[in-house]
Amino acid sequence: MTVIVTGGAGFIGGNFIYYMLKNHPEDRVVCVDCLTYAGNLSTLKEAMEHSNFRFCKINICDREAVYGLFEEEHPDVVINFAAESHVDRSIENPEVFLQTNILGTAVMMDACRKYGIRRYHQVSTDEVYGDLPLDRPDLFFTEETPIHTSSPYSSSKAGADLLVLAYHRTYGLPVTISRCSNNYGPYHFPEKLIPLMIANALADKPLPVYGEGLNVRDWLYVEDHCRAIDLIVRKGRVGEVYNVGGHNEMRNIDIVKLICKEFGKPESLITHVTDRKGHDMRYAINPTKIYNELGWLPETKFADGIKKTIRWYLENREWWENIINGEYQNYYERMYGNR
DSSP: OOEETEEEETTHHHHHHHHHHHOOSSEEEEEOOOOTTOOOOOGTTTTTGTEEEEEEEEOOOOOOHHHHHHHOOOOSEEEEEEEOOHHHHHHOOOHHIIIIIIIIIHHHHOOOOOHOOEEEEEEGGGGOOOOOOOOOOTTTOTSOOOOOSSSSSHHHHHHHHHHHHHHHHHOOOOOOEEEEOEEESTOOOOTSSHHHHHHHHHHHOOOOEESOOEEEEEOOOHHHHHHHHHHHHHHHTTTTTEEESSSEEEEEHHHHHHHHHTTOOGGEEEEEEEEOTTOBBBHHHHHHHHHHHHHOOOOOOOHHHHHHHHHHHHTTTTHHHHHTTGGGGGEEEETTTTT
């Protein structure tokens, strides 16, 4: 089948493309990405060598371009990873998050309605549920947890989720939604916690931690997430939401200390900075539904996943160093500017 993957030059989308090329070589994979600051075409360098892979520089808000692609490719499945996703940036500039995350989602689903689709899958986040108190470790997010957003980012993702479910109910569009916990692994953009700490520790730079670093996140190795999405798309029930969690709850400060230990760096590098506005305290997912229906469980323990992640960043310094110095933004022009 032909699968359109939006946001495929980003972190999770890029990993999903490699998962697809490895595990479903019979499928055609079409990547749609407008290459914003977080989209990095060099992430897809090896994918470009596959005959059943195509890259298209398209903004999902560009209805004409999206419809043109659907006419060319006649996709069977659309998996929408494309999103503005950094909470701090959403606090500074909410409008672009609403544009991409909500209106862009509508354009993609309108294309699915117009040209026909076997499945539209929306990749969402556990942040739509708000947060959980630190003193109630017995509480977890389920698919029935009410939406209670904290930031413009999570609000835009929640709005998109509601729109997806509305398109299913109103138009009969065959949709599924997954809400995941914090991902980590290869190709993670260096402004995020784990890759930022790795890069700064290697350079003996300060390791900035919001507040006391007591915020708890449920960490999910990105390959486990890709496997879950694949299962949902192929076997999940239409119109359903599936929570995808890692069962790896960690405090931010403990992750930073662990990275210091791995590199033999002093904890004196840790610098506590003013906390983020509206900072959620704890995320934790109950993945019982996806286990009961599809047999999915996370396979990667955090202790193993963080070692694999650190090793990848050590072996691929050029990738993230180019991002830090801004060189990655010139990659597309070097590769395609004269074509």
